[in-house]
Amino acid sequence: MSSSEQKYNDTIVKGFLISGLVWGLASMLVGVWIAFQMVYPELNFGPYFTFGRLRPLHTNAAIFGFALSIVFATGYHTVQRLCRVRIWSDKLSNLHLFLYNLSIVAAAITLPLGLNQSKEYAELEWPLDLLIVVWFVVFLINYFGTIFTRQEKQLYAAIWFYIASWVTIPILFIVNNLSIPVSWIKSYSVYSGVYDANIQWWYGHNAVAFVLTTPFLGMMYYYLPKHIKQPIYSHRLSIIHFWSLIFLYIWAGPHHLLYSPLPDWLQTTGMVFSIMLWMPSWGGMLNGFLTLTQAKEKIKTDATLKMLLVGLTFYGMSTFEGPLLSIRAVSGLGHNTDWIIGHVHGGTLGWVGMMSFAAIYYLVPRLWDTNLFSERLANVHFWIATLGILLYIVSMWVSGISEGSMWRAVDETGSLKFPNWVQITETLKPYRLFRGIGGGLYLSGVVLMIYNVVRTIINSGSGYKEIDPRIGLKEGKTA
Amino acid sequence: MNWFDKLLDWFSGFTDQWEKHGVKFTLYTTIAILIGGLFELVPPFFLTKTAEPIQNVKPYNALELAGRDVYQKEGCNNCHTQMIRPFKWEVDRFDPQHSYGKDGYSKAGEYVYDHPFLWGSKRTGPDLAHESQIQSSAEWHKTHLINPRDTAKGSIMPAYPWLFEESSIIDASKIADHMRGLQKIGVPYTEEDISSAPTLLAGKTAGDALIAYLLKLGRDTAELSKSLQ
Numbered sequence: 001m002s003s004s005e006q007k008y009n010d011t012i013v014k015g016f017l018i019s020g021l022v023w024g025l026a027s028m029l030v031g032v033w034i035a036f037q038m039v040y041p042e043l044n045f046g047p048y049f050t051f052g053r054l055r056p057l058h059t060n061a062a063i064f065g066f067a068l069s070i071v072f073a074t075g076y077h078t079v080q081r082l083c084r085v086r087i088w089s090d091k092l093s094n095l096h097l098f099l100y101n102l103s104i105v106a107a108a109i110t111l112p113l114g115l116n117q118s119k120e121y122a123e124l125e126w127p128l129d130l131l132i133v134v135w136f137v138v139f140l141i142n143y144f145g146t147i148f149t150r151q152e153k154q155l156y157a158a159i160w161f162y163i164a165s166w167v168t169i170p171i172l173f174i175v176n177n178l179s180i181p182v183s184w185i186k187s188y189s190v191y192s193g194v195y196d197a198n199i200q201w202w203y204g205h206n207a208v209a210f211v212l213t214t215p216f217l218g219m220m221y222y223y224l225p226k227h228i229k230q231p232i233y234s235h236r237l238s239i240i241h242f243w244s245l246i247f248l249y250i251w252a253g254p255h256h257l258l259y260s261p262l263p264d265w266l267q268t269t270g271m272v273f274s275i276m277l278w279m280p281s282w283g284g285m286l287n288g289f290l291t292l293t294q295a296k297e298k299i300k301t302d303a304t305l306k307m308l309l310v311g312l313t314f315y316g317m318s319t320f321e322g323p324l325l326s327i328r329a330v331s332g333l334g335h336n337t338d339w340i341i342g343h344v345h346g347g348t349l350g351w352v353g354m355m356s357f358a359a360i361y362y363l364v365p366r367l368w369d370t371n372l373f374s375e376r377l378a379n380v381h382f383w384i385a386t387l388g389i390l391l392y393i394v395s396m397w398v399s400g401i402s403e404g405s406m407w408r409a410v411d412e413t414g415s416l417k418f419p420n421w422v423q424i425t426e427t428l429k430p431y432r433l434f435r436g437i438g439g440g441l442y443l444s445g446v447v448l449m450i451y452n453v454v455r456t457i458i459n460s461g462s463g464y465k466e467i468d469p470r471i472g473l474k475e476g477k478t479a
Numbered sequence: 480m481n482w483f484d485k486l487l488d489w490f491s492g493f494t495d496q497w498e499k500h501g502v503k504f505t506l507y508t509t510i511a512i513l514i515g516g517l518f519e520l521v522p523p524f525f526l527t528k529t530a531e532p533i534q535n536v537k538p539y540n541a542l543e544l545a546g547r548d549v550y551q552k553e554g555c556n557n558c559h560t561q562m563i564r565p566f567k568w569e570v571d572r573f574d575p576q577h578s579y580g581k582d583g584y585s586k587a588g589e590y591v592y593d594h595p596f597l598w599g600s601k602r603t604g605p606d607l608a609h610e611s612q613i614q615s616s617a618e619w620h621k622t623h624l625i626n627p628r629d630t631a632k633g634s635i636m637p638a639y640p641w642l643f644e645e646s647s648i649i650d651a652s653k654i655a656d657h658m659r660g661l662q663k664i665g666v667p668y669t670e671e672d673i674s675s676a677p678t679l680l681a682g683k684t685a686g687d688a689l690i691a692y693l694l695k696l697g698r699d700t701a702e703l704s705k706s707l708q
Contacts, residue, residue, distance in 0.1 A: 037635075038603070041627075044637035051637055052554025114552035119595055147501045155498045163505055168512045175520070180594075182660035183653065186548070190664050193590025194530050197598055198523055202516060236487055239494050246508060250515035259564040260598065261587035263529055266519060273515070336560055336602035408568040416571055421605050422633040 008080040010367050012093040016073035017363060019101055020356065021450055023065025026108070028443045030058040035436035039429055048112040056123040057111040062348065063121060063211060065104045070356040071215040072100070072139070075162050077363065078222045079143060082159050084152045088145030092138050099135035103128055115185045119200050121207050122176050126187045129177045136170055157238040161218030164246045168210040176203035194261050202253035209249040212347065216315075216355045217245075220288050223362050224308055228298065233290035241283030248277045255326035258335065267328075274326035281319035288312045303378035307358040310386055314350025318343065333408075338428065338435075339400025342393045349389045349442055357381070357449060364453050370462040373455035377448055385445040391438030399431035533588035535703035538666050539695060541676035542683060545654045546692025549685045550597070553639065558603035561585075561596075561696070573605070578612040578701040589700055592666050604636060609697030620690045642686035649688055651680040 037043045037051045044050045080087055087093055106128055110116075116123040124132070143166060147155075155163075176199055179187040189196050225232050232238060254262060254270025289312055292305070299305050321343050325334050334340060365372045372378060406424045409417035418424055497504040523529045539547055550556070563573045565584040574583030585608050590596055605613075614620065622629050625643060627636040641647060655676045662668045680688075 037637075039635070041635045041637060046637060046639065047641050050553065050639075052557050055557045056554060114554070116551065116554065117595065118551040118554070118556055118597060120600060144501070144505070150501075153499050155501065155504060160498075160504070160508075164508050164512070167505060167509045171509075171512070171516070180660045180664050182657045186657065188657070188661055188664065189595035191594070192530075192665070193593045193596050194587040195523060196594065196596040199520060200596070202520060236491060239491050240487060243490075243494065243511065247511045247515065250512050251519060253519065256600065257598075259566070260562055261530075261585055261590070263523060263526065266523065269519065332564075332566065335564075336600065341601065407572070408566070410568060416568065419572070422631050425603075425635055426633050 007086060009076070009087045009090055009093060012087065012090075012097060013073050013077045013363065014367055015094075015097045016069050016076065017360060017367070019097070019104075020066055020069030020073060020360070021453065023061050023069055023104060024356070024446055025443075025450060027058055027061030027066050028439070028446055030054055030061060032436060032439045032443050034058055035432070035439045038432045039436060047114070053112050053114055053116075056116055056120075057108060059121060060107050060111065060123060061104070063207065064107070067212055067348075067352050067356065069100075070219075070359060071165070071211070072096075073363070074219050074222070074359050075143070075215065078158055078218065079146050079162065082152065082156050082222070083146055083150030085146060085150055088142050088149060092142040096135050096139045096142065099131065099138070103131045103135065106131070110185075117177070117179060117187060117189065119176065119189065119196075120204055122173070122200070122203060125185055126177070126179055126181050127184060129173075133170070133174065136173075140166060140170070156221070157232065157235070157242065158218045158222035160238075160242050161214045161221065164242075165210045165214045165218075168206065168214075168246075168250075172203045172206050172210065176200060197257055197260065198254065198262060198266065201256040202250075205253040205256060206250055208347070209252075212352050213249075214246070216311075216352060217284050219355055219359050220284070220308070220312070223359055224288060224291055227304060227308070227358075227362055228292070228295035230291065230294040233287050233294070237283055237287045241280045241287065245277070245280035245284065248273050248280060252277055252326070255331070258326070258328050258331040271326050271328060275323045278319060278323045282316060285312055285316040285319070288315075303375060303382050304358050304361045306379075306382050307354045307361070310382070311351050311354030311358060314346055314354065314389070318347035318351060321346065333404040334400060335404075337400035337403040338396045338431070339404065341435075342396025342400060345396065346389070346393045349385075349392065353385065353389075353442070357385070360449065360453065364456055365464050368457050368460035369464050370456060370459040371464060371467065373452050373459065377452045381445045381448045381452070384441050384448075388438045388441030388443075388445065391441065392435050393438075395431040395434035395438065399428045399435070402431070403428055530587040530591055532591050533586065533700055533703065535699045536589060536591060537699055538592045538661075538668060538672070539692070540672065541651070541654050541658065541679045542688050542691045543695045544657060544661075544692075545649050545680060545683070545685070546688035546690065546695075547597075548654075548657065549642065549689045550692055555607075556597045556599040558599075558601060558636070560599040560602045560606045561608040562598040563606055563608050569606075573609055574612065576612050578697075579609070579704045580707070582704075583609070586700070589697075592661075594661060594664060594666070604634075607693065607696055609701070611694045611696050611698040612701050615694065617690050617694065620693055621686065624686055624689065639686070642689060643684050645684075647685040649680050649683055649685060651677040654680060 033043065034051055034054050076087060076093065107124055110125060111123060115125045117125060178190045180190055181187040191199055221232060221238065251273035252270055254266045255274045258267050258271065292309060295305065299309060324330055325343060361372065361378055403424060406418045406427065411417050497507055563569055563583065563585045570583035619630060624639045626638045627634040655673050658668050658673045
């Protein structure tokens with residue numbers, strides 16, 4: 001271990017892992033809070049903690065605080081191993097970690113103050129956008145510096161997915177955030193109306209693609225084979241699904257704008273490409289599943305492997321549901337309803353969350369050179385997280401489909417059956433309550449994980465020993 | 480599947496080469512993601528039909544713009560949409576007065592001065608695109624904003640009493656700056672529009688401005704449609 005610490009910079013990986021835990025906890029706390037605001041409006045504490053101001057805080061902290069921290073942690077960890085060199089510059093890594101966290105802290109302050117651009121997942125005002133561009137450039141120089149000085153000629157599949165993310169994120173971010181500043185705290189998008197909508201959802205959908213999908217596929221391609229000590233099932237499948245995935249994903253944005261005043265040809269293009277996306281997405285899922293089957297007897301005992309399995313399952317499910325929802329007729333029912341919230345959380349809690357947890361459980365013992373404090377607690381975490389996700393998405397499916405059906409319901413005379421909006425809201429209340437409870441369960445799993453990680457770190461340096469939980473040992477603890 | 484295997488052989492022949500060259504690989508990845516992006520983002524700007532301007536639609540005046548800022552600040556767009564889809568059931572619900580003739584749904588031309596667009600993605604509360612024709616009483620809106628439960632029992636909307644407090648009186652010079660900014664990116668404000676800001680905003684609170692904005696939504700197109708009928 002000590003020789004690996006000299007060869008590779010693991011401090012930066014640790015730094016981003018800890019940011020991930022902090023922002024994960026924060027984002028999910030806010031998420032549970034706003035879930036209950038949808039049932040009990042008394043939980044809105046004005047002016048700083050109303051739903052309208054907290055919702056962007058929740059999404060920004062979850063996507064750019066939690067998920068992106070894990071993406072950077074695993075990005076730094078994998079690139080050094082796959083290139084067999086230390087990260088190009090330790091100083092730039094530290095600067096990246098510092099400025100990144102500064103921007104998330106600033107987001108957590110400015111969003112409750114109501115400073116936002118009103119573009120979904122691009123809410124931060126322009127000075128923060130500039131700060132983000134600065135640390136991203138710092139990161140890019142460092143990452144590509146590492147790739148260009150690498151000792152290993154072949155770039156392995158995991159790294160392709162990270163590279164695709166690094167080149168696409170800045171393009172999306174800069175184009176969508178172009179705005180005219182009118183003061184330090186206020187700006188207006190340079191695009192108007194229908195053009196703005198088109199560019200926003202090109203960005204919005206590809207944030208899902210290149211922040212929440214491709215880096216996590218990179219994680220799958222590295223940590224899954226590493227963890228089970230078997231190669232990835234098919235290298236050819238990786239090739240075809242990588243190139244088709246990144247080529248097709250970028251077209252899918254307009255499926256967010258079906259039946260809107262966006263030109264029809266553009267809506268149809270978005271819909272067609274979304275349906276085509278089902279194939280490369282499932283290509284990735286199948287490559288993961290088929291790799292997993294090589295170690296299927298381990299799944300019973302190994303929490304990390306269970307998380308990878310459920311993560312992949314939810315990836316398959318969300319990428320099936322996505323194309324389904326982008327069909328015009330289905331969008332007619334589902335658009336703007338709780339169904340979409342359920343769909344998104346199937347992806348984020350199921351795929352992004354589970355893959356992140358798997359990466360954390362894989363990395364923490366190795367980085368701090370000790371064994372995980374409690375393998376059993378990790379298993380408990382797995383089960384309550386899974387239960388929480390299921391409760392969340394099932395209640396949102398029922399709520400969303402009820403909502404959509406009630407909007408469109410007409411009586412024999414052809415007039416609206418539920419003209420009173422509050423009547424619909426009242427009907428949805430119990431489902432929304434269950435959503436809050438599901439989110440609460442998921443959050444308590446994260447609290448358990450943090451406890452487990454902290455206890456593990458306290459033990460650091462006691463020596464990491466690989467243990468196969470199948471042979472006799474009840475818990476993965478060393479003496 | 481013989482042909483498919485051959486196609487794969489041919490393709491992986493290239494990619495195997497790219498995987499050994501970092502620059503090449505990054506370049507081809509960038510090209511792959513740019514094709515779809517360019518195809519979708521660029522042409523709409525050059526197709527005149529993308530957003531046909533509707534004759535009657537006017538930019539927001541100083542008070543309405545201040546109200547739009549409040550709408551954005553409070554994140555109203557997280558729960559209210561501003562885009563009515565071309566379904567009978569949606570038009571019936573959001574154009575009950577039939578102010579827009581047969582076409583009660585949203586048109587691109589209604590949004591030409593919207594920087595940014597505020598269509599939203601979740602309709603927890605009703606759509607507001609044509610709010611001026613659904614609830615035209617300023618007094619009702621004030622009661623509703625101060626405590627939504629007073630006008631709609633069972634509503635889950637947050638209460639916004641502070642919007643009407645003394646401390647929420649709007650600074651007119653700021654709004655004039657905002658109008659100048661928008662002018663730079665194509666909103667046709669005249670000098671008179673900007674210089675009238677202090678009079679329009681005198682003593683007005685954020686809540687008053689928000690109501691003015693809500694009562695502007697859908698008004699211009701409804702007037703046009705009524706004059707045609």
